[in-house]
Each structure stands twice: as structure tokens, then as C-alpha cells.
Amino acid sequence: MSYNSLLISAVLLAGSTYVHAATAVYSDVDGSGRIHMRVWKYTLNSTSSNHTAKLTVPGDWVAVGGGVDLKISRSVLITASYPDTATQQSWIVSTQADKSTSDHELTAYAIGIKIEGISRGDIRKHNIIKSWCGNGEAKNASAGNASSITIPNIGYLMISGGAKSAPKAGHKFGPVYSSxxxxxxxxxxASKKLKDSNNHPLTSCVVGIRKDLANAQLGHNLGSxxxxxxxSAVNKLASSRIESEVFMENDYILTGIGAKLTASKKKEVEPNVLLYSLAPKKFGKSAKVVAKAKEYLYPAGAFLSSYAIGIKLIEQ
Incomplete structure (x- = not known):
């Protein structure tokens, strides 16, 4: 398969699955010249109020991050963005629109990396890059339907993460305001607690990479x-929408993107402002993360921060 294309599966509530070709948006390489990053995207038009898109990267890449971008003119919000822990080859995003605007367009993103000197087979065999998701038992805290996960192995460094809704009978998807x-x-x-229904349980996911790539047991001697x-700086809502961006430094490649909304600058409080875009973008010779949010149902204030995680190889 060409590095410039990937497969995207769009799974609608009706059960239909569509596979399309997506194209690479941009590429980057770390300061060592050995860790490569590529971002892909694909725009889908949905006729369903709930929509899930799965981007699968080419076989010699590992999916470590991703995001989704929605048009502000539609009443559509993000309900999930997370890794496929079973294969490490896909990033999955979900959106939800209200019934009056079920037709909507979403642009899904996947971030993939590969390491010169370590084959995709060895990455899989030795779990050099690995992802974990929680058990679906989120806490219904005062700050919404919230969850967290700590990277479970001290031999790994966190390079990305996400938010995943676990479907449960009689529950509905809650829009995510923090990942x-x-x-x-x-x-x-964290996701917005729904007034007329219980949320599907929300879990956090984390992606990690081995700290030491000079381990003789792995047969590699690259470094660490x-x-x-x-x-980003904490941005305050000044109108009906708010935007935040944060830049990755040169020599590091972008692997993880995140955003957090809160109604209070001093502590985490569930806001009435919700995310409609969280996406990686090219910026000069590096990359940036752009997060966007809008008021939900009625005017309200909020504070938005965006996050970027990058990596580079320190050669042996």
C-alpha cells in the first residue's frame, strides 16, 4: 500500500460500513532523522445523528494519535477519539448531532509513526509501542462523566491518549469536553452529563512507547x-466560540493531541461549552494542535487549553 493512502471505515448506526481512500496531509521527522511521523485525514458526510469513523494506517506505520474536525454551523459534537488497542493500526473517532441536524460532515485524522531500524513486526512482537484503555467504569463526578488512566508499565513513556465511550443499553453518548x-x-x-438520559460509560486511553530502544534483548541499539x-495558554470564551492552539518544537515529532474545557480557571468544573474540533495541523517545519469549542444550548463562559505531546530519539 502506498504511504500516501490509507483505509477509512465509516460505521453508521444502521450497520453499513464504507471503505474509502484517504490521503496524507503532511509528514515530519525528529531531530535524529530516525523517527518519522505522518498525518492522514478524510472527510465524510453522514446522514446519521451518530457517526463513527475508523482510520487504518498503512502496515509499516503505527497509529499513535488522531482527532476530528467539525463545522461550527452544525449542532454536532465529539463523543470519542481513541486508539484501536487490538491492532495499533487505527484511530477511531465518533460524533453526534441533534435530531434537527443529523446530516453532518466530519474530517477525521490519524497520526502514524515508524522508526528506522525497527521493523513493524518487531514493534508488534516486542510491544515497543502499546496502547491501553480503561474498563469502562467511569466515575460520575461533579466534573461530568470523568475517567483517567495511568500508563501501567514503568518501562513506557506516554506519547498520546484519548477518550472512548463504551456502549451500554439504555444510555446515550455524551459530548466530550476534555481529553x-x-x-x-x-x-x-470527561463528557457532559446528559439531563434526559444516563451517559454511556466513558473511559480514558493512553499510548506509550518504550523508553529504552538500546535494549539488547530487543536486538536494537538505537538509544532512548x-x-x-x-x-497552551488558558483561553477564555469571549464570544459564542473559543479557539486554542499549541505548537510543537522543532526536532520533536507530534504524537499526541489533547484539549480541556472547564467552567472555572481555578478548578475543573463541567462547562456548558463543548468541543467541536481537535486536530493536528502543519506549522512551518513542525506541527501544532488546534482545539475549538462552542456554547452548548445557551450562552456560557469557559476556559480552554490545548495540549501537544512530541517525541525524539536520543541516539546511543
């Missing part, structure tokens, strides 16, 4: 991984 890192090894997620976490 972001908390510290160096934990990813948190260094991560960089960047957070």
Missing part, C-alpha cells in the same frame, strides 16, 4: 526516547 494529559503518565477524559509535553 488531555495530566502529568507525564496519566490521561484524563525523550518526550516533550506542551500546553
Amino acid at each position: 488531555a494529559p495530566k502529568g507525564w503518565d496519566q490521561w484524563t477524559a 526516547i525523550d518526550t516533550l509535553h506542551r500546553m
Whole structure:
């Protein structure tokens, strides 16, 4: 398969699955010249109020991150963005529109990486890159339907994460207002508590990479991984919508993107402002993360932060 294309499966509530070709948006390489990153995207038109899109990267790449972009003119919000833990080859996003605007367009993104000197087979065999998701038992906290996951193996560094809804009978999808890192090894997620129904349980997911790529047991002697976490300034809602962006430094490749909304600058409080876009973008010779949010149902204030995680190889 060409590096410039991938497969995207759009799964609608009616059960139909469509497969399309998507194209690469941009590529990058870390300062060592050995870790490569590529971003793909595809735009889908949905006739359903609920829509899930799965982007599968080419076989010699590993999917580590992704996002989704929606048009602000539609009453559509993000309900999930997370890794396929079974294959490490896909990123999955879900959206939901209200009944009056069920037709909507979404642009889904996948971030993939590959490492020169380590085959995709060895990455899989030795779990050099691995992802985990929680068990679906989210806490219905005061800050919405919230969950968190800490990277379970101390031999790994967190490079990305996501928010996943676990379908449950009699429940509905809640729009996500937070999916972001908390510290160096934990990813948190939260969704809006619905007034007329219980939310599907929300779980957090985390993606990690082995710290040491000079391990003789793996048969490689490349060096060690260094991560960089960047957070934007906290932006306050000044009109009916709010936007935030954060830039990745040169020599690091972007692997993880996140955003967090809160009604209070001092503590995490469920907002009445929700995300409609969280996406990776090219910026000069590097990349940036752009997060966008809008008021939900009625005017309200909120604070928005965006997050970027990058990696580079420190050669042996």
C-alpha cells in the first residue's frame, strides 16, 4: 500500500460500513532523522445523528494519535477519539448531532509513526509501542462523566491518549469536553452529563512507547526516547466560540493531541461549552494542535487549553 493512502471505515448506526481512500496531509521527522511521523485525514458526510469513523494506517506505520474536525454551523459534537488497542493500526473517532441536524460532515485524522531500524513486526512482537484503555467504569463526578488512566508499565513513556465511550443499553453518548494529559503518565477524559438520559460509560486511553530502544534483548541499539509535553495558554470564551492552539518544537515529532474545557480557571468544573474540533495541523517545519469549542444550548463562559505531546530519539 502506498504511504500516501490509507483505509477509512465509516460505521453508521444502521450497520453499513464504507471503505474509502484517504490521503496524507503532511509528514515530519525528529531531530535524529530516525523517527518519522505522518498525518492522514478524510472527510465524510453522514446522514446519521451518530457517526463513527475508523482510520487504518498503512502496515509499516503505527497509529499513535488522531482527532476530528467539525463545522461550527452544525449542532454536532465529539463523543470519542481513541486508539484501536487490538491492532495499533487505527484511530477511531465518533460524533453526534441533534435530531434537527443529523446530516453532518466530519474530517477525521490519524497520526502514524515508524522508526528506522525497527521493523513493524518487531514493534508488534516486542510491544515497543502499546496502547491501553480503561474498563469502562467511569466515575460520575461533579466534573461530568470523568475517567483517567495511568500508563501501567514503568518501562513506557506516554506519547498520546484519548477518550472512548463504551456502549451500554439504555444510555446515550455524551459530548466530550476534555481529553488531555495530566502529568507525564496519566490521561484524563470527561463528557457532559446528559439531563434526559444516563451517559454511556466513558473511559480514558493512553499510548506509550518504550523508553529504552538500546535494549539488547530487543536486538536494537538505537538509544532512548525523550518526550516533550506542551500546553497552551488558558483561553477564555469571549464570544459564542473559543479557539486554542499549541505548537510543537522543532526536532520533536507530534504524537499526541489533547484539549480541556472547564467552567472555572481555578478548578475543573463541567462547562456548558463543548468541543467541536481537535486536530493536528502543519506549522512551518513542525506541527501544532488546534482545539475549538462552542456554547452548548445557551450562552456560557469557559476556559480552554490545548495540549501537544512530541517525541525524539536520543541516539546511543
